[in-house]
Amino acid sequence: MSDSNEDLAAENRALRARMAWMLEQAERNHDIMMRHQAFDLEIVGATSFPELIGSIFSTLPVISELDSVTLSLVDEGDDIRTVMERLGVDFAAFPDLLFAAGIGQLDLGGEPKPLLGAYDARRDARRFPHAAPPLQSVAIVPLLRNRRVIGTLNLGSRDPTRFTPSLGTDFVEHMASIIAICLENVISNEMLKYIGLTDSLTGVYNRRYLDRRLLEEIARARRQRYDLSFMYIDIDHFKRINDTLGHQGGDEVLREVAGRIKRELRLSDALARFGGEEFVVLLIDADLDSAAFVAERIRAGISAAMIDLDGGVKVSVTGSIGVACLESTDETGATGVAADVVARELIAHADEALYQAKAGGRNRVIRYSGQ
Numbered sequence: 621m622s623d624s625n626e627d628l629a630a631e632n633r634a635l636r637a638r639m640a641w642m643l644e645q646a647e648r649n650h651d652i653m654m655r656h657q658a659f660d661l662e663i664v665g666a667t668s669f670p671e672l673i674g675s676i677f678s679t680l681p682v683i684s685e686l687d688s689v690t691l692s693l694v695d696e697g698d699d700i701r702t703v704m705e706r707l708g709v710d711f712a713a714f715p716d717l718l719f720a721a722g723i724g725q726l727d728l729g730g731e732p733k734p735l736l737g738a739y740d741a742r743r744d745a746r747r748f749p750h751a752a753p754p755l756q757s758v759a760i761v762p763l764l765r766n767r768r769v770i771g772t773l774n775l776g777s778r779d780p781t782r783f784t785p786s787l788g789t790d791f792v793e794h795m796a797s798i799i800a801i802c803l804e805n806v807i808s809n810e811m812l813k814y815i816g817l818t819d820s821l822t823g824v825y826n827r828r829y830l831d832r833r834l835l836e837e838i839a840r841a842r843r844q845r846y847d848l849s850f851m852y853i854d855i856d857h858f859k860r861i862n863d864t865l866g867h868q869g870g871d872e873v874l875r876e877v878a879g880r881i882k883r884e885l886r887l888s889d890a891l892a893r894f895g896g897e898e899f900v901v902l903l904i905d906a907d908l909d910s911a912a913f914v915a916e917r918i919r920a921g922i923s924a925a926m927i928d929l930d931g932g933v934k935v936s937v938t939g940s941i942g943v944a945c946l947e948s949t950d951e952t953g954a955t956g957v958a959a960d961v962v963a964r965e966l967i968a969h970a971d972e973a974l975y976q977a978k979a980g981g982r983n984r985v986i987r988y989s990g991q
Contacts (some may be wrong), residue, residue, distance in 0.1 A: 655683040656795065663802045669704055672806045673714050676799065688751040688776035690716040693803070694723055694769065700807060703814045715750055723769050732762040732769050734792055736783040739776065747774045756780035761792050763800035773799055819893040821871055822878035830892035831963070834902060838959045838966075841905075841946065848946040849903040849911030852970040853881065853918065856938045856982040858897035865929065872929050873937055880921045884914060900970070908945035908987055915941045915985040923983060938983035942973030945988075 659679050666672035673691070681689045695701055701711070701719055711717065720726055727743065728735070739755040748755060755776040763771040773796045777783060817829035825833075834850075841848045855861075855877055862870040874897065881899060882891055890902040901918075903911050919941055926934040946966050969988040977986040 659683055660798050663799065666802060666806060667809075669707075669806050669810050670709055670713075672802055673717055677714065677716055684775070685777075686775050687778045688716075688748050688755060688774075690718060690748055690774040690776075691771060692718045692720050692726060692747060692774060693763075693771040694726070695719040696722055703811055706818075707810060707814055718747070718749070720771070726762075726769065726772050728760070728762060728769070728772070732764060734762065734789040734796075735760040736787055736789065737785050738780065744774075744776075747772075748776050751776055753778065757783040759783040759789075759792055761789075761796040763796055763803065765800050765804050770800060770804065822875050822893050824878050824882065824899070825890060825892035827892060827894050830890060830894075830900060830902065833890050834963045834966070835959045837902060837904060838946065838962050841948065845948045846905040847907040847948050848966070849906045849908060850944050850946075850966050850970045851901045851903070851911060851915050851918075852894075852942045852967075852974040853899040853901065853915075854940050854974055854978065855897040855922075856940055856978070861935060861937070865933065865935065869929050869933070869935070873927055873935065876927045877922055877937060877939065880924075881918050884917045884921055900967075906945075907947065908943065911943045911945060912985055912987050915943050919983065919985055940974060940977040940982045941985045942970045942975070942977055943985060943987050944969035944973060 659675075662679060663672055663675050666675055676691065677689060680686070693700060698719075705711070736759045737757065739758050744755070744758055744760075747760065748758070755778060757777050757780050759775040761773045761775070762769050763773055773792075775783070775792070817825055817832075819826045837848055855873070858870065858873075861873055865873075874893075878891070878893065878899065881901065885891060885901065886904075888904045892900050892902075894900050901914075903914060906914070919939055922937060922939040926936050928934055944966055946962065969990070973986045973988040977984050980986065
């Protein structure tokens with residue numbers, strides 16, 4: 621074979637190898653594109669904050685072959701975190717979800733553009749607090765909504781060539797855009813849900829929330845075999861307060877009493893305003909003795925100090941409390957009795973005990989005895 625033929629054969633082999641490599645890359649890129657399309661559909665379909673965050677942290681590192689993915693969300697005044705906690709979000713399950721008190725804490729510099737390059741411990745350690753082993757390159761991508769920065773998507777790799785300043789950013793910007801839209805939508809929906817379950821005057825839960833929560837807790841108490849207690853609280857002579865101080869004064873009293881009740885409760889307990897001057901408390905895994913003890917603390921807390929109102933006015937307030945308990949051995953807790961029936965009976969028992977407390981002179985705690 622002549623040299624020219626050998627050269628031609630070598631050129632053909634190189635061309636075939638090049639074509640095979642290009643085909644392999646095309647197939648790989650297609651596979652990556654399909655996985656990211658599936659990821660987009662997954663997060664767009666998320667209906668709750670935990671579902672969305674969980675999808676981002678569980679799926680994105682896998683499909684993008686990343687060693688660390690974190691999210692930094694701007695949360696001025698801790699509004700997002702507070703609402704999500706009150707809706708039952710367990711942030712301990714999302715250690716890579718970070719919060720910034722303001723945009724300045726994101727360290728994006730001037731114009732919010734993606735920052736790609738080598739990992740800098742002084743700059744990036746707080747963005748990747750749990751990354752191990754050490755990262756070599758990172759991409760910090762702003763999450764933008766209507767030109768407003770709501771956070772950053774932080775991507776980390778142990779490959780020093782994965783993210784470089786010369787790398788195009790169209791793909792990561794598109795991904796961040798989808799995530800930003802989903803985050804804003806889900807957070808807005810969760811906020812609306814929270815508003816719909818909260819009493820606007822006092823900031824505690826409303827009856828709609830408590831009724832739903834009570835059914836959930838009855839079902840859980842049945843499965844796990846623990847006691848569930850319920851208390852009905854009524855501010856004594858509240859009509860007299862309203863008549864004397866006006867509705868604005870009455871509203872101030874309601875807000876202060878709600879705060880005093882809440883201070884005596886655990887995070888697992890639920891406080892709601894049932895309307896007017898009535899509050900209710902659901903105590904998880906608490907027998908009648910424990911609930912009565914908490915109720916006595918609440919009663920003492922309500923009356924312990926006068927309430928300061930606008931204009932220098934002070935008012936003394938007391939409360940009457942009825943307490944009832946659904947014991948784990950109670951036959952009404954048997955699975956054969958509908959949870960809504962059990963819930964109505966528990967509320968009625970606490971209401972009956974409250975009636976006895978008010979009839980007995982007010983400013984006292986009465987337990988429902990069932991006799």
